[in-house]
Amino acid sequence: MSPRDLEQHAYRSEYASGLLETFVGVGLLILGVGWLTGYLPIASVGPALLAMLWPAVRNRFLGPRMGRVKFRAERRRRERTGFIALVLLGFVTFGLATAVFLLQIRGSAPLQLGDVIGGLPGTLLAIGAVLAALMFGLPRIFGYAALFFLGAVCTVVFDLDPGWSLIGTGAVLVAAGGVLLAVFVRNQPVVPVD
């Protein structure tokens, strides 16, 4: 195993607990409920709040079990770039959704676009998940990307409200995260320190 492999393995392990899935899943549930109830702008604050809570929850809950590590500057730089890319993708998503919404209410949206617009949120989430999978080096996130895309397809095919796709995928992620967290807690008890 080369030093690069060792570092990569260590970095992947930081996100193997299931907490990431749980956070993302809860964020999607909040967005889905907000979408269905018409309070999406308010619900959009949810993921931002979760992102702010992540360090504190990670340190308080995972820290005593996983410990803390400061990766090299190169890794931290790549992680920062990845997060910026995900945030930008979020802004692009919001901008696209707003633009299409305005086109639709003005009656200017092409018919074909109107048929598939419901699948836009899920598709953009899938793209974000692929980016995250490449950034974190976690193959299972590619599986979540496929799940998001499947949700987008179902939304279009069955003419569902996109909010249900968000809730469905969010519920799956929370469940997956819960299982991973349960396994993690069982296998990694708190390490006694002096």
Next chain:
Amino acid sequence: MGAKNAPLAAIDDIDRTIHEPARLILMALLSVVDEADFVYLVRRSGLSAGNAGTHLKRLADAGYLTVTKTFVDNRPQTMYATTEAGREALNAYHGTMTALLGSLKL
């Protein structure tokens, strides 16, 4: 121990501080990060807390690690990082073992 056989003379150059498997694992883990705490090293190395503590102290006493003790959320936290001497020693150990095992090709 002195190796009489010249091709195996490199055995005398093995850094026995790093050569011990547990300490080698700990040095390898710390060589790829800036710093890590005691819990992380116990988890990643698979060593018991007591065993890891003993070996980390040996490495620190040899000047291969820096040790920083703080408190985070009212819990003691001990951070470890390799020193320049530690990184040089690990690189030298790698070179010694590579040369030694190369001369032992069967």
